[in-house]
Every structure is written in structure tokens, then in C-alpha cells.
Amino acid sequence: MRFRFVLIMPTLLLLPLLAQAQSGRLVLPDFSDLARKASQSVNISLDPSMLGLAGAFLNADPRSSDSDVKSLISGLQGIYVRSYTFERAGAYSRADVEAVRAQLTAPGWVSLVSTHDRQDDVDIYVRRNGQRTDGMAIISAEPKELTIVNIVGEIDLAKLAQLQGKFGVPSINFGSSGAAR
Amino acid sequence: MTDKELEQALRGALRPRDPGADFADSVMARLDAERCSSRVPPAIQTAARRRLYRWSLPAALAACALAAIGLVHWRNETAARERGVEARAQLLQALSIASAQVSDARAAILRDEGQLE
Numbered sequence: 336m337r338f339r340f341v342l343i344m345p346t347l348l349l350l351p352l353l354a355q356a357q358s359g360r361l362v363l364p365d366f367s368d369l370a371r372k373a374s375q376s377v378n379i380s381l382d383p384s385m386l387g388l389a390g391a392f393l394n395a396d397p398r399s400s401d402s403d404v405k406s407l408i409s410g411l412q413g414i415y416v417r418s419y420t421f422e423r424a425g426a427y428s429r430a431d432v433e434a435v436r437a438q439l440t441a442p443g444w445v446s447l448v449s450t451h452d453r454q455d456d457v458d459i460y461v462r463r464n465g466q467r468t469d470g471m472a473i474i475s476a477e478p479k480e481l482t483i484v485n486i487v488g489e490i491d492l493a494k495l496a497q498l499q500g501k502f503g504v505p506s507i508n509f510g511s512s513g514a515a516r
Numbered sequence: 517m518t519d520k521e522l523e524q525a526l527r528g529a530l531r532p533r534d535p536g537a538d539f540a541d542s543v544m545a546r547l548d549a550e551r552c553s554s555r556v557p558p559a560i561q562t563a564a565r566r567r568l569y570r571w572s573l574p575a576a577l578a579a580c581a582l583a584a585i586g587l588v589h590w591r592n593e594t595a596a597r598e599r600g601v602e603a604r605a606q607l608l609q610a611l612s613i614a615s616a617q618v619s620d621a622r623a624a625i626l627r628d629e630g631q632l633e
Contacts, residue, residue, distance in 0.1 A: 389603035450624035
């Protein structure tokens with residue numbers, strides 16, 4: 336009886352984590368240490384209810400840029416962002432990122448883009464569920480900046496890229512001579 | 517009637533008359549009497565006051581309750597609006613960061629392709 340209890344209890348405790356892992360949602364580690372070291376930090380957690388609330392405050396006018404956002408978030412269940420900018424390089428360790436990377440080896444996650452150079456590494460993963468994409472993860476590790484984005488739900492990457500430059504973020508010119516970085 | 521006769525008749529009619537020592541008292545007594553006749557009887561006055569007292573407390577409580585409900589509603593509305601505006605700002609910031617990262621990756625790929633060519 337005790338043996339069964341010992342087996343069942345951890346399984347029950349792990350069920351929410353397993354459910355999360357199957358939904359495209361990552362378990363983001365507690366980066367409070369990094370936040371303390373960072374000169375700038377962004378910690379955004381938008382669950383379905385917050386997304387719904389934010390959506391209600393977007394301009395419904397189809398001519399406004401809000402309408403693009405509205406259509407983009409219509410299939411989403413969550414957006415989670417952790418971004419830290421440091422004064423000096425090497426303020427975070429590889430181990431800080433590995434906890435997230437390890438989750439992306441789970442079945443369903445596919446590496447879509449992986450760029451590595453001396454300056455930074457950007458990895459984009461999507462979680463495929465049949466023909467649908469129900470999650471996306473972006474890990475951008477620069478010497479002085481670490482950004483992790485987890486978008487849960489059906490996301491259109493082309494639409495997401497099109498939003499560039501619409502909220503005060505400078506747009507990037509994709510010319511043949513290379514882009515501004 | 518001659519002018520003189522008319523003058524004498526007028527003088528007689530308008531000659532000063534002593535009002536008497538009790539004139540002031542009689543005026544005051546008459547004023548008191550008029551004041552008393554216009555006053556509401558004490559029994560009716562007490563009943564009206566009692567009725568006023570009976571309804572004034574519930575009315576004041578109802579007014580306070582309505583004001584409190586209104587205040588709470590207004591505060592909830594304001595808080596919900598603030599949460600919504602904050603959520604919208606966070607959403608736009610999150611999408612900005614994600615969009616910038618995707619664009620960065622695209623730019624890096626295009627740059628690599630350009631180098632290969």
C-alpha cells in the first residue's frame with residue numbers, strides 16, 4: 336500500500352508539469368538573481384485571462400496597428416518573456432539557459448532557426464502538434480543580454496515578424512548586404 | 517362748501533388723537549394671538565417629527581449604502597481599466613521583443629546566405 340502511494344504521489348505532482356510541457360508552455364526558471372544583476376529587466380507573464388484583458392483594450396479599428404496584434408493573439412494562450420540586459424559581459428551563465436533548453440528536447444519541439452556567431456546565439460523552436468503549431472520558444476543569448484520568449488498557442492511567425500517597427504521598435508531592412516543588428 | 521369750511525372739516529377729521537396707554541399692549545396681544553393661530557398643534561407637530569425621525573435613519577443608511585456601492589463599483593472599474601491598459605502595454609512590449617528576435621534571426625540567416633553567395 337505504501338509502495339503504491341510512493342509511486343502515485345510523484346506522478347500526481349508531476350501531472351501539471353507534464354500538461355504544461357504538452358501545451359507548448361515552458362517552465363521558466365526563477366531568474367530573480369539575474370534580474371538583480373541586470374541593468375534592465377523585463378518580466379512579462381500574460382496568461383489567457385491577461386491576454387483576453389489586453390485584447391479587450393486593443394483598438395478594434397481595422398486601420399490601426401492594434402488590429403494586426405488582435406489577429407495575431409487570437410489563437411494564443413499565453414506569452415511569457417524574460418529579458419535581461421547587463422552592464423558587462425558574462426553576467427549570466429550557460430546553466431541559466433540550459434534549464435530552458437532541456438525542456439525543448441521534449442517530443443514535439445522542433446528547432447526552426449538556430450543562428451550562432453561570436454556576438455550572439457538565437458534559437459527559435461516551435462512545438463508541432465500534427466499540422467498545427469501550438470507553441471514557440473525564442474532563446475537569444477548575447478554577451479550582455481539574455482532574452483527568453485515563450486509563446487503558447489497557434490502563432491504565425493510571418494505575422495509576428497511583420498509587427499517589427501510598429502511599437503517603437505526600429506524595423507530591420509532585409510537587404511542583400513545584410514541587416515542591421 | 518367754502519374753502520374755509522373744507523379746511524375745518526379736514527382739520528377735524530385728521531386731528532391728532534391720543535392712542536391710549538394700553539395701545540402697545542393691545543398691539544402685542546393681537547400679534548401673539550395671530551402667531552398662535554398659525555402654529556401647528558403640538559400633537560400634529562410631534563407626529564410629523566416622529567415620522568421624519570422614523571424614515572431619516574433608513575434613508576440616510578440607504579444613501580450611504582448606495583454611495584458605498586457606487587464608490588466600490590467606480591474603484592473596481594478604475595482598477596480593471598488600469599489592469600487592462602497595463603496588460604495591453606505588456607502585450608505590446610512582449611510582441612515587440614519577440615518580433616525583434618524573429619527579425620534578428622531572419623536577418624542573420626539572410627546575412628549568412630549572402631555570405632555563401
